[in-house]
Amino acid sequence: MPGLSDVTRGRILFGGDYNPEQWPEETWLDDVRLMKEAGVNSVTVGVFSWARIEPAPGARDFGWLDRLMDLLHAHGIGVVLATPTSSPPPWMGRLHPETLPRDEDGRTEWWGSRQHFSHSSAVYRRHAAAITEDLAARYAGHPALTMWHINNEYCTHDYGDQAAATFRRWLRERYDTLDALNEAWGTAFWSQHYGDWEEILPPRRAHYLKNPAHVLDFRRYTSDLLLECYRAERDIVRRHTPHLPVTTNFMPFFAGQDGWRWAREEDLVSVDVYPDPKDPLGGQYNAMIGDLTRSQAGGGPWMLMEQAAGAVNWRGVNHPKPPGLGRLWSLQAVAHGADAVCYFQWRQSRQGAEKFHSGMIGHPGERARGFREITRIGADLARLGPEVEGSRTRADVAVLHDWHSWWAGAQDGRPSALLDHAETVRAWHRALWEEHLTAAFAHPADDLTPYRLVVLPHLYLLDDTAVDNLVRYVHGGGHLVCGFFTGVADQDDRVRPGGMDARLRALLGIDLVEEWWPLDEGERVDCGEFRGSVWSEELRAAPGTETLAAYRGGELDGRPAVLRNGRARYLSTLPEPAALRGLLAAAARTAGVRPALDGLPDDVEAVRRGELLFLLHHGRAETVVRLPGRYDDLLTGTPVEGSLRLGRHGAAVLKERA
DSSP states (O other): OOHHHHTTTTTTTEEEEEEEGGGGGGHHHHHHHHHHHHHEEEEEETTHHHHHHHSSOOOOOOHHHHHHHHHHHHOOEEEEOOOOOTSSOOOHHHHOGGSSBTTSSSBBBOSSOOOOTTTHHHHHHHHHHHHHHHHHHHHOOTEEEEEEESSSSOOOOSSSSSHHHHHHHHHHHHHHHHHHHHHHHHHTTTGGGSSSGOOOOOEEEEEEEOOHHHHHHHHHHHHHHHHHHHHHHHHHHHHTTTTTEEEEEEOOOOSSSSHHHHHOOOOSSSEEEEOOOOTTHHHHHHHHHHHHHHHHTSSSOEEEEEEOOSSSSSSSSOOOTTTTHHHHHHHHHHHTTTTEEEOOOOOOOOTTTTTTOOSSBOOOOOTTTHHHHHHHHHHHHHHHHHHHHOOOOOOOEEEEHHHHHHHHTTTTTHHHHHOOOOHHHHHHHHHHHHOOOEEEEEOTTTTTTTSSEEOOOOOOOOOOOHHHHHHHHHHHHHHEEEEESOOOOOTSSOOOOGGOOOHHHHHTTEEEEEEEOOOOOOOOOEOOEEEEEEEEEEEEEEETTEEEEEESTTTTOOOEEEEEETEEEEEESEHHHHHHHHHHHHHHHHHOOOOOOTTTTTEEEEEEEETTEEEEOOOSSSSSEEEEEEETTTTTTTTEEEEEEEEEEEEEEEEEOO
């Protein structure tokens, strides 16, 4: 299958979503002039153009798109052509209300925004296939076309009657018989036994707690039904252009899709990332999403489909990016494996819901600081393109993550609503990042042998394959650090005997988990050299297991908080950031994992991609990095030896001299 390298060819793609239908055509010439000035070589077109292309059922208006494609090609700008199916025209909802999704209370989600389609609607799918077919047939041979972008940020849910029918179909395929379904869902509880498939509905509004296994399967089903929609359009464009890659853009660390499964269906993996400029750990979040996306791409190159040139418009308070921060985060994406750095959007909208969302060309125009910074980023990426081609980011540490466990662990009725899977994963990734250890992500059933150290922040649900894989990894010489409330349930959300899988308990040196002791918001437990938050456990260690830290005071006084059993360690609480960093650093040293560069200042991130060393300064004060050897800075073209001075949000990309 084609991939991103078939498009880049020694370049880093640079550009963004281009929505020229919002502007008079005389603006287009100015757009391409400024694109060339900024170094833009790729734009995504047509994401929200369905009503423009099909103004009435069956009508087609391709004239404007023909002229646009020709104009972009004439100026050497490639086109990522989108299928416009994420935002159906108003006529579809009016004529075919069955295409509109319903929420869990039965309320219709009407047109007037976007993503107002039911993944289960045969009418919607038929119209989506027709517009995709016509787009692909018309532009398959156009020289500007470089890849396909299907839909946009798949995220819809539907609890209506059509969804009920497709949910039952999905369940039949999964379980085959009602007996198997009743067993998996534990329907003996609360008299929920199903005697006919027609009795099964989506988990709509209920009087009290819903069956968590029912909810879990509905989340699996929703991800799979949206994937069906993606595959249908992908297969159409692939039939017309088998030589061009196809993608759809993920939202970052989004709970609505099984990202591992979806990534296997894409020719290249793309993501939209919007760190908060006011977040002092925005760089860590950006790094985490880059690590996850690169891992979804199998360690190869990925596409940053969307980021903001400045402020977004959907936070409570939307802060612009200070000078240099956008450049820093763009170069950070490249360091973490991106071969495409793009934005939403090229020109800031003057109307509509996102008119206060920044663009590469903002409301102040080309004379503003924002466009000057975009131009600088374009020049930086042009210099790096030939150097990063074909290279990979190195990582000896893997962070384990699974969407199914995330879904199951978020159920109502759990021991603590304060235990948040995403925040726990971010806390552990932060500890690695602050310790200057580049990480990858992996599914718990993946081959883990490429990694010296595996960290598992929190996976409530682990199936037998995953548990056996972890045991095999450690017994084969790997090092594991495991977090709390892990391995509690099997694939059906059935609690394991003993409250944790017996194989996992044996691996971690735990004889018994006697009680879970979740902590209130703001509550801390004393663990001697550090304090823990969110969670604690009443553990009984197995004979021969070393207690690295114990609880002091309270109900758990003297009980183990951190255990080590050979190459496996277990953390029964969430240590404060400095302590978690120290615990993971100690495990990394034991596993033989070292930072990309020793002796780094705290605010400087070092990442090795191929032969290149990226130095990224996330602090505000000027700092100095000590360097062994002699290098050339590819961004400035200057030699570097002994040390390098980095200013606020400064960056360098170093190549060692022969």
